[in-house]
Amino acid sequence: MCGIVGLFLKDKTLEPQLGEMLTAMLITMTDRGPDSAGIAIYGGESNGRTKMTVQSDTPQTAFAGLETTLSDAAGGSVTMAVKSTHAILDIPAGSSADVRAALDTLNIRVMSRGDSLEIFKEVGLPKDVADQFDLAAMSGTHGIGHTRMATESAVTTMGAHPFNTGDDQCLVHNGSLSNHNSLRRKLRREGMHIETENDTEVGAAYLTWQMQNGATLGEALTSSLDDLDGFFTFVVGTKDGFGVVRDPIACKPAVMAETDQYVAFGSEYRALVDLPGIENARVWEPEPATVYFWSHADAPSATEKAA
Amino acid sequence: MQTIDLSETGLRAMNKMLHAQAETTNQTAWEIVNPKGAHAIACGLDAPIEVTVKGSTGYYCAGMNQQATVNIHGSAGPGTGENIMSGKIVIEGDASQYLGATGHGGMIVVKGNASSRCGISMKGVNIVVQGNIGHMSAFMGQSGNLVVCGDAGDALGDSCYEARFFVRGTVKSLGADCEQKEMREEHLTLLQNLLDEAGIDADPSEFTRYGSARSLYNFDVDNAGAY
Numbered sequence: 333m334c335g336i337v338g339l340f341l342k343d344k345t346l347e348p349q350l351g352e353m354l355t356a357m358l359i360t361m362t363d364r365g366p367d368s369a370g371i372a373i374y375g376g377e378s379n380g381r382t383k384m385t386v387q388s389d390t391p392q393t394a395f396a397g398l399e400t401t402l403s404d405a406a407g408g409s410v411t412m413a414v415k416s417t418h419a420i421l422d423i424p425a426g427s428s429a430d431v432r433a434a435l436d437t438l439n440i441r442v443m444s445r446g447d448s449l450e451i452f453k454e455v456g457l458p459k460d461v462a463d464q465f466d467l468a469a470m471s472g473t474h475g476i477g478h479t480r481m482a483t484e485s486a487v488t489t490m491g492a493h494p495f496n497t498g499d500d501q502c503l504v505h506n507g508s509l510s511n512h513n514s515l516r517r518k519l520r521r522e523g524m525h526i527e528t529e530n531d532t533e534v535g536a537a538y539l540t541w542q543m544q545n546g547a548t549l550g551e552a553l554t555s556s557l558d559d560l561d562g563f564f565t566f567v568v569g570t571k572d573g574f575g576v577v578r579d580p581i582a583c584k585p586a587v588m589a590e591t592d593q594y595v596a597f598g599s600e601y602r603a604l605v606d607l608p609g610i611e612n613a614r615v616w617e618p619e620p621a622t623v624y625f626w627s628h629a630d631a632p633s634a635t636e637k638a639a
Numbered sequence: 640m641q642t643i644d645l646s647e648t649g650l651r652a653m654n655k656m657l658h659a660q661a662e663t664t665n666q667t668a669w670e671i672v673n674p675k676g677a678h679a680i681a682c683g684l685d686a687p688i689e690v691t692v693k694g695s696t697g698y699y700c701a702g703m704n705q706q707a708t709v710n711i712h713g714s715a716g717p718g719t720g721e722n723i724m725s726g727k728i729v730i731e732g733d734a735s736q737y738l739g740a741t742g743h744g745g746m747i748v749v750k751g752n753a754s755s756r757c758g759i760s761m762k763g764v765n766i767v768v769q770g771n772i773g774h775m776s777a778f779m780g781q782s783g784n785l786v787v788c789g790d791a792g793d794a795l796g797d798s799c800y801e802a803r804f805f806v807r808g809t810v811k812s813l814g815a816d817c818e819q820k821e822m823r824e825e826h827l828t829l830l831q832n833l834l835d836e837a838g839i840d841a842d843p844s845e846f847t848r849y850g851s852a853r854s855l856y857n858f859d860v861d862n863a864g865a866y
Contacts, residue, residue, distance in 0.1 A: 582736075587735075600697055600698075
């Protein structure tokens with residue numbers, strides 16, 4: 333059991349409250365996942381540079397002087413904002429491979445990479461994780477959150493969701509994959525970097541691998557229905573919106589609500605009850621084995637068209 | 640009419656109050672406000688009372704119900720009416736997965752749609768759905784009736800025993816050992832009674848009956864591939 337929440341705002345006036353709304357939804361899902369929590373938030377801004385969220389268990393020493401070290405590695409200016417065990421790096425576009433290599437030598441973990449995505453995740457109760465990163469104060473266009481009850485692997489920061497699958501893309505999962513060991517071996521042979529014994533990380537690496545080989549996100553999600561064995565409700569975040577897919581058996585719960593102001597996702601209706609206008613929202617369960625997308629992009633990108 | 644505000648009373652205290660009602664209680668009408676999708680609302684009732692929940696409910700609302708009538712003025716979460724023994728549950732909105740699972744008796748009415756596994760392993764409960772039902776509904780259904788005024792999803796009645804299914808719309812696919820059956824006079828009468836009891840206006844002659852082909856009842860090595 334795990335909890336998933338997601339919120340995609342249509343009404344721009346709600347954007348300053350995104351963090352607050354999403355945090356309340358996340359905390360409601362504590363019963364479904366008290367082990368760790370995480371949130372992926374899309375700020376919506378894009379300044380032509382790349383954003384990286386990184387994490388260290390010893391932030392005081394690890395982040396000291398990091399801007400200088402990384403500026404040298406990136407060949408351009410790097411700025412940093414520290415938030416507890418995480419830091420948000422603003423790096424020159426196109427320098428992410430060099431920065432990543434430098435971070436690897438310093439044992440600093442990369443949580444996310446993209447133009448607007450930030451991922452914060454840690455072990456602990458959702459309420460405490462939300463406080464730690466002051467998630468309620470964040471604004472943005474859309475975001476997804478996850479509360480984890482660990483089944484397949486240890487309770488660690490790297491085992492927490494969301495998982496970054498590509499630039500500005502992330503994945504959260506409720507369920508358990510049963511063929512993750514064989515798939516991990518296969519993906520590692522293909523050169524994919526998989527750090528933990530976690531099943532969802534394999535799911536995330538699978539999507540990344542598919543997209544590296546030319547699949548759109550929609551195609552990658554569709555092929556996951558054939559290649560992943562087990563139970564899953566996935567919610568994926570993209571730069572412009574989010575997507576939902578459930579396995580064909582669809583045991584893992586999912587409820588969606590839509591009004592003129594937002595599209596919301598919750599593992600249970602409980603997570604949605606405090607949203608504005610929920611009484612008159614269209615509330616439904618996404619169909620099994622069906623890929624859904626909601627997007628801010630006026631003209632859908634190739635990725636979204638594929639869905 | 641007794642009104643309970645769930646956000647003030649709390650779930651355990653509320654259910655305790657409802658459990659305290661005896662067969663002879665004079666407090667027969669109850670209203671629950673602010674349910675906010677909470678789990679196990681009005682679970683395990685055993686008295687001839689009528690409980691109306693003003694809003695949507697979470698997991699297992701009215702589970703194990705006996706005698707009581709529970710009205711849900713909203714949508715109902717997974718496992719609503721699980722193992723219902725008697726009484727009636729009326730859901731004004733939609734119902735989530737495994738509605739009325741293993742139900743032994745009584746009636747469940749859904750004014751909207753029901754999700755997957757509706758009536759799974761039903762053992763005597765009658766379920767009437769005004770809209771559609773999802774996949775794997777009435778899996779291993781043993782007894783009772785499932786009436787669907789809309790369409791049914793994949794694998795209806797898989798591995799069923801003697802439960803009866805009446806569907807007015809289309810059936811996406813039938814499960815193993817489930818087949819279409821003849822609609823005889825006795826079935827039209829039975830269906831009319833079920834629709835009347837559910838308070839739903841529909842013409843029984845528009846429905847098709849499905850049930851067990853009875854070829855998987857006992858293990859037969861020739862059927863091994865079908866199990």
